[in-house]
Amino acid sequence: MAPAVAAPLSAESQKQFDQTVKPFLEDHCYSCHDEEKTRAGFRIDTLGTDFLADKNADNWKEIYDNIGLGKMPPKKETRPSESEARAVTDWIDQEMRNAERVAKNSPGHTRRLNRTEYFNTLRDLFHLDEDYVRSLEDELPPDGKVDGFDRVGAALYIDQTQLAKYFELADRVLNERILTPQPKEVVSAKDFAKDIQFRSETDGGKLTILKPTERFGTIFLGPSGWTKSLATLPTGAKIFEMKNGGIEYLAGGKASPIGSHGAYATTGAGAGGGYWASRVYTFLSKITQQGKYRLKLRAGAFAGKGKHAVENVKVQFEFGKDSGNMDRASILVDAPLDQPKDFVVDVYLHPRPEIAAGNRTNFYWNGVPSGSQAAIEGKLVQTGLVIRAPELWQFEDESVIAYNRTAYVEGKKGTSQQRINELMTAQIPAVNEKYDRLIADYVSAGKPVFFYNPDFDLESIPRLFIESWEVEGPIVEWPPQGRKELFAGGEERPIDSSYIHEIFARFLPRAYRRAVEPAEVDDWVKWVLQAQADFKLSGIDAVKEGIKAVLCSPGFLLIQEVPGDASQPQRLTDYELASRLSYFLWSTMPDDELSHLAAANQLHDSKTLEAQVKRMIADPKGMGLIKDFAGQWLQVRDFGKTMTDRNQYKSYTDELRKSECQEPYEFFKEVLRGDLSILTFLDSDFVVIDKQLADHYGIPGVKEVDGFKKIAISPGQHRGGVLGMAGILTYLTDGFRTLPVRRAAYVKDVLWNEPAKPPPPNAGDLPAIKGKNLTVRERLEQHRNSASCASCHARLDPFGIALENYDAIGKWRDRQNGEGMRGDEKSPPLEVRGALPSGREFNSLVEYKQALLEEKDHFVRGFTSKMLTYALGRSIGAVDRELIDGVVGQLERHDYRMQTLVEAVVATEAFQTK
Numbered sequence: 001m002a003p004a005v006a007a008p009l010s011a012e013s014q015k016q017f018d019q020t021v022k023p024f025l026e027d028h029c030y031s032c033h034d035e036e037k038t039r040a041g042f043r044i045d046t047l048g049t050d051f052l053a054d055k056n057a058d059n060w061k062e063i064y065d066n067i068g069l070g071k072m073p074p075k076k077e078t079r080p081s082e083s084e085a086r087a088v089t090d091w092i093d094q095e096m097r098n099a100e101r102v103a104k105n106s107p108g109h110t111r112r113l114n115r116t117e118y119f120n121t122l123r124d125l126f127h128l129d130e131d132y133v134r135s136l137e138d139e140l141p142p143d144g145k146v147d148g149f150d151r152v153g154a155a156l157y158i159d160q161t162q163l164a165k166y167f168e169l170a171d172r173v174l175n176e177r178i179l180t181p182q183p184k185e186v187v188s189a190k191d192f193a194k195d196i197q198f199r200s201e202t203d204g205g206k207l208t209i210l211k212p213t214e215r216f217g218t219i220f221l222g223p224s225g226w227t228k229s230l231a232t233l234p235t236g237a238k239i240f241e242m243k244n245g246g247i248e249y250l251a252g253g254k255a256s257p258i259g260s261h262g263a264y265a266t267t268g269a270g271a272g273g274g275y276w277a278s279r280v281y282t283f284l285s286k287i288t289q290q291g292k293y294r295l296k297l298r299a300g301a302f303a304g305k306g307k308h309a310v311e312n313v314k315v316q317f318e319f320g321k322d323s324g325n326m327d328r329a330s331i332l333v334d335a336p337l338d339q340p341k342d343f344v345v346d347v348y349l350h351p352r353p354e355i356a357a358g359n360r361t362n363f364y365w366n367g368v369p370s371g372s373q374a375a376i377e378g379k380l381v382q383t384g385l386v387i388r389a390p391e392l393w394q395f396e397d398e399s400v401i402a403y404n405r406t407a408y409v410e411g412k413k414g415t416s417q418q419r420i421n422e423l424m425t426a427q428i429p430a431v432n433e434k435y436d437r438l439i440a441d442y443v444s445a446g447k448p449v450f451f452y453n454p455d456f457d458l459e460s461i462p463r464l465f466i467e468s469w470e471v472e473g474p475i476v477e478w479p480p481q482g483r484k485e486l487f488a489g490g491e492e493r494p495i496d497s498s499y500i501h502e503i504f505a506r507f508l509p510r511a512y513r514r515a516v517e518p519a520e521v522d523d524w525v526k527w528v529l530q531a532q533a534d535f536k537l538s539g540i541d542a543v544k545e546g547i548k549a550v551l552c553s554p555g556f557l558l559i560q561e562v563p564g565d566a567s568q569p570q571r572l573t574d575y576e577l578a579s580r581l582s583y584f585l586w587s588t589m590p591d592d593e594l595s596h597l598a599a600a601n602q603l604h605d606s607k608t609l610e611a612q613v614k615r616m617i618a619d620p621k622g623m624g625l626i627k628d629f630a631g632q633w634l635q636v637r638d639f640g641k642t643m644t645d646r647n648q649y650k651s652y653t654d655e656l657r658k659s660e661c662q663e664p665y666e667f668f669k670e671v672l673r674g675d676l677s678i679l680t681f682l683d684s685d686f687v688v689i690d691k692q693l694a695d696h697y698g699i700p701g702v703k704e705v706d707g708f709k710k711i712a713i714s715p716g717q718h719r720g721g722v723l724g725m726a727g728i729l730t731y732l733t734d735g736f737r738t739l740p741v742r743r744a745a746y747v748k749d750v751l752w753n754e755p756a757k758p759p760p761p762n763a764g765d766l767p768a769i770k771g772k773n774l775t776v777r778e779r780l781e782q783h784r785n786s787a788s789c790a791s792c793h794a795r796l797d798p799f800g801i802a803l804e805n806y807d808a809i810g811k812w813r814d815r816q817n818g819e820g821m822r823g824d825e826k827s828p829p830l831e832v833r834g835a836l837p838s839g840r841e842f843n844s845l846v847e848y849k850q851a852l853l854e855e856k857d858h859f860v861r862g863f864t865s866k867m868l869t870y871a872l873g874r875s876i877g878a879v880d881r882e883l884i885d886g887v888v889g890q891l892e893r894h895d896y897r898m899q900t901l902v903e904a905v906v907a908t909e910a911f912q913t914k
Contacts, residue, residue, distance in 0.1 A: 009049050009095070016091055017049060024088050028073040028080055029063075051099035051879060061878035064092045099879040109914065110560045111153030111873055113583075115140040116628055118557070120588035125510060126482030128177055131348035135290060139169055148749075148866070149632050151583075151873045163552065170551040174544050178482045183474075237386045237450040239370045246298075246340070246467035250458070251385045252367025287351045287359065291474030295347060297466065300340035301333040304462035310366050311691075312704050313464055317345075318362040321352050326362075332705060333464065340467050346475065367462045385461070387453045392438060399431050486547070487540075495539025501525050503543060504550075512555040513582075513589055514575040515599065524550065559583060561914040569913035574598035577912060581609075584871045585616045585902070587624030606907070613903050617672060625902075629870050630668040634750060636661060639727045644735045649809045651696070652730075659692040660727035660810070666708040667722070677896040678863055679856060682751070683849040684720040686712050696726060696811065715846055718812045723747070723803060723849070726810030733808040744800030751852070753862030756796055798834030802848035805830060860896065864888055871905050883910050 009017060025044055033044040044063070051057040066072035067085050113121060115137060123133040140162075144155030239251040287293075301313035313333045320326035329347035351359050372384040380397055382388065388396075403424060410420045442449055452458060488506065489499055504524045508516045524546055532542035550556055561576050572580060578598040582590040590598070594612065597603045603612070616622060631637045639661045644652050666688040671680050687699070688710050694702035697719055702709055713719055722728060732743040745756040807813050807823075816830060817823030832848070835841045838855060842848040852859065864887050865876045876884070890904035891897075905911055 020087050057878040060092050112156040114143040114150045124588050147869050166552045170548040237452045249464045251370030252365040290350045293473030296344045296470040298342050298468045299333045300335040300337045300465045302337040302463045306460045308461045315365045386450050513579045574601050574603040585625050586621040587628045626669050634664045636664045639731050642735050652809045656692050671898050675897050675899040682721050682852050687719050729806045729810035740800030743803050744796045747799040752858040753865050795837045802832050
């Protein structure tokens with residue numbers, strides 16, 4: 001962890017503060033910025049004079065700027081003389097310089113690996129599977145953050161509880177992935193459609209009699225979930241048929257194939273529905289070991305034509321606990337319907353056998369819906385491929401209405417819930433009796449219950465043919481690469497003191513990310529031999545205990561930069577520079593190339609260092625910077641926590657949420673690896689999106705097979721830069737309505753690095769609209785009912801109001817929607833005009849982005865500060881102005897290119913010294 005650094009006032013400076021600065025503040029500042037009044041959330045009466053403590057330097061810099069520019073005190077107040085103001089600003093300037101000198105000369109620092117770095121390092125040290133490593137990440141508590149990042153040493157504590165967890169994790173990883181016994185066999189299951197006894201009889205088109213716990217269809221009577229089965233009925237229509245040794249599906253949908261949802265003719269299980277899927281489920285439910293599994297589907301498809309055609313027929317597989325924690329794999333079936341072929345996909349499964357019914361398996365495909373309904377002009381209408389006989393449908397509809405009306409009417413009377421339940425249950429016998437009579441009439445007359453919906457042309461709808469399905473796994477490498485490297489001399493060789501010495505002489509430099517002294521190796525060998533003797537361990541178990549202890553030692557858990565002479569900055573050793581560089585760009589340990597350069601003392605060479613930065617950015621591990629810097633800078637890690645009201649925003653799906661969480665990473669990757677201008681984050685003439693987002697944004701030209709793709713856009717498509725991303729816009733809402741103040745605070749903090757001051761006590765939230773068609777602008781104006789509120793909101797609100805054309809799920813709108821409004825002509829139009837604190841005005845989103853670009857210095861310096869904070873693992877503030885100025889100067893000379901920023905940060909004295 002970083003040692004505390006302080007910059008106390010000298011005796012002379014303290015005297016000047018007491019005699020000149022403090023009286024000035026008392027006379028001209030406290031009246032608006034003390035305990036009783038906190039204009040703009042900014043208190044001066046409690047501000048400390050140690051410029052390296054907390055945010056003191058930044059706050060003094062704000063005072064300096066406002067006095068120097070004549071903004072403070074306000075013009076209506078008594079004005080100080082120029083000499084009085086100059087004395088205060090000179091004192092602030094001098095103390096800023098003193099603090100900067102102390103900070104630059106502070107000794108090197110040591111910090112703990114944060115949890116992402118810890119698991120990434122384990123991954124690369126032992127060649128572990130990425131999915132396995134990520135599955136362990138929540139085993140450690142979240143790391144503390146400073147200035148938005150979890151890499152600052154002051155927040156990365158370590159205590160006995162944390163250390164105990166490291167021992168537990170090291171033991172688990174070694175047992176599960178390194179020193180695990182050789183698997184006896186790979187479990188597999190295979191189903192052929194032609195061998196399966198289905199629950200239906202193809203001859204005569206009638207369904208078989210089912211057990212009481214199994215049903216092909218149900219009627220749902222009210223919120224209690226009470227259902228009644230459809231017994232043995234003539235079908236009249238089917239959503240699948242046996243053909244050519246397989247199954248041809250006419251309808252898609254989603255199935256939870258556990259036995260009670262095989263509703264072929266009604267709710268319409270999809271490609272995995274019914275008994276066949278239950279057999280696959282039976283195998284999958286027995287999975288207790290997480291790992292990679294191989295799924296093979298032999299299938300063909302017809303994508304349809306006309307209005308029901310789909311771009312690609314896609315089969316989706318899901319396995320997991322719930323919709324938010326599912327392992328997913330999809331297969332695009334591009335083989336012809338009558339020429340099936342094998343499709344293979346690997347998916348990492350995370351079983352939860354410790355939870356009752358913890359593993360659900362879903363299979364579905366994107367064909368037309370088999371059984372669905374919609375409210376049209378106040379009436380419930382069947383809209384799926386297969387519809388029920390009108391008499392039966394009417395009976396079910398009326399039963400539901402009567403059932404629900406009982407609860408509504410009795411509830412209005414104030415009837416107790418227990419009595420309401422009794423009254424509702426009392427209806428069931430009569431419904432059963434009438435229903436049984438209806439069914440008997442259909443059976444005796446041989447009348448079909450189900451019909452094909454005439455709105456569908458059976459020859460034009462998509463179809464899916466499945467011949468077989470295979471599951472195999474877990475797929476493992478034996479022996480694991482980490483094990484082969486650990487016992488490079490072979491496991492048949494006796495594990496004596498000589499072999500143990502070889503093992504630790506190879507392992508310690510990689511684990512410690514530096515050269516090790518012979519004495520260090522000797523100490524560990526003695527430790528292992530002593531443990532072996534004390535606990536009667538085998539050679540392999542003794543080595544395991546030694547490796548586990550290394551993984552819990554300071555040399556592994558800490559990034560150590562040993563200080564030299566504390567009176568001046570010390571150059572990092574090449575090994576220390578390799579680690580600082582690697583954890584900056586990759587969030588993991590140095591690779592062999594970096595280690596070899598460090599061993600040869602060549603890494604400090606400027607050309608070598610520049611070449612390594614370019615190589616590391618292009619390397620797949622460069623996703624570390626993308627995921628960990630962009631994920632925290634843009635707060636993507638918190639996306640998805642907003643519970644969006646899906647009744648109000650029906651187009652918001654799990655697939656869209658997944659895509660909008662990925663978009664910022666894909667965009668950042670394009671800017672980084674394409675070496676584009678960082679100003680592209682403010683606005684761009686392209687987006688990087690997939691089919692889900694393209695449909696959401698109304699942007700053509702993206703197919704599902706494209707994945708994420710760079711697409712040129714025009715201003716009229718209302719996207720570009722981070723402020724047009726649905727994930728960010730959705731995150732900055734409460735799921736029901738937009739929150740312009742929250743959006744404004746995000747822009748100020750993330751893009752300008754100027755966090756909004758906290759609101760005064762009891763400021764209250766922005767109230768929801770109640771009974772009035774008020775726009776958010778009008779509500780904000782009502783909120784400014786006091787001077788303390790207005791002082792903040794006047795400077796903050798325009799940053800959020802400018803984004804009001806995006807609703808609570810990031811869709812473009814011209815009129816207010818949400819909160820009971822539909823965005824139609826009856827809804828109030830939106831006004832997004834405003835002005836930046838400088839007075840620069842805008843009247844539209846386009847003008848707002850242009851205003852941000854014209855005042856780009858805010859963003860450039862803010863973004864540079866964020867990157868420096870991340871790279872150096874410490875707060876960057878006003879005392880670092882020379883450091884920031886140097887990097888910004890490099891950016892200005894190179895068109896603000898992203899890789900220039902990274903290279904300039906690495907080239908700074910701050911990055912290369914301790």
